[in-house]
Amino acid sequence: MSDIIRVCETFSSIQGESGYAGYPCFFIRLTGCNLRCSYCDTAYAWYEGRERTVDDLIDEVDNAGMGLVEITGGEPLLQEGALILADRLIEKGYDLLIETNGSQDISEVNERAVIILDMKTPGSGMSEEMDLENLRRLRSGDEIKFVITSEEDYHWALGIIRDYALEERRVLFSPVHGRLSPERLAEWMIRDRLSVRLNLQLHKYIFGERRGV
Numbered sequence: 099m100s101d102i103i104r105v106c107e108t109f110s111s112i113q114g115e116s117g118y119a120g121y122p123c124f125f126i127r128l129t130g131c132n133l134r135c136s137y138c139d140t141a142y143a144w145y146e147g148r149e150r151t152v153d154d155l156i157d158e159v160d161n162a163g164m165g166l167v168e169i170t171g172g173e174p175l176l177q178e179g180a181l182i183l184a185d186r187l188i189e190k191g192y193d194l195l196i197e198t199n200g201s202q203d204i205s206e207v208n209e210r211a212v213i214i215l216d217m218k219t220p221g222s223g224m225s226e227e228m229d230l231e232n233l234r235r236l237r238s239g240d241e242i243k244f245v246i247t248s249e250e251d252y253h254w255a256l257g258i259i260r261d262y263a264l265e266e267r268r269v270l271f272s273p274v275h276g277r278l279s280p281e282r283l284a285e286w287m288i289r290d291r292l293s294v295r296l297n298l299q300l301h302k303y304i305f306g307e308r309r310g311v
Contacts, residue, residue: 159187212239220251220254244270265293
């Protein structure tokens with residue numbers, strides 16, 4: 099496998115989503131995505147970036163001095179070098195999160211990484227692109243995120259949770275920023291007594307919409 103990776107950006111910030119929200123984190127955003135979600139807020143990652151080596155990225159992570167690292171995109175699993183990078187980071191003792199868009203097979207990802215599987219709802223326009231077998235490939239510490247645009251998406255997500263017996267998994271429901279209010283989504287979750295976590299994009303509440311935070 100190649101140890102050359104096309105990287106859009108790297109930066110230190112607060113982990114804004116997932117069960118790790120609120121922790122300082124170093125982010126490695128890779129270039130390229132095979133999906134075109136209707137609400138995408140990182141479209142610049144579809145094409146922007148430059149080639150870097152795994153060794154170069156490891157040095158940057160070491161210099162950043164943070165124990166928590168996330169590889170994201172775009173879609174990181176489109177690049178085989180992402181798996182090499184993941185293995186190296188874990189070997190060095192970092193806590194690693196990998197956020198993937200649900201369309202790529204996750205079975206080759208290092209079992210000590212935490213996968214954040216972003217299941218695309220119908221409102222994204224990409225739900226037909228999901229590899230639903232990933233829901234059977236999840237490990238105990240992995241998380242499933244549903245980005246919700248509407249009540250239709252909400253009920254679709256409930257169907258996936260039921261059909262794939264995800265009730266005991268770490269499930270996150272995230273309202274699309276600017277399209278569905280957190281209050282409305284919270285009301286539905288309370289009404290239905292769901293055992294899922296409301297997942298807000300904490301970094302946007304702290305830093306706004308600018309990139310690299």
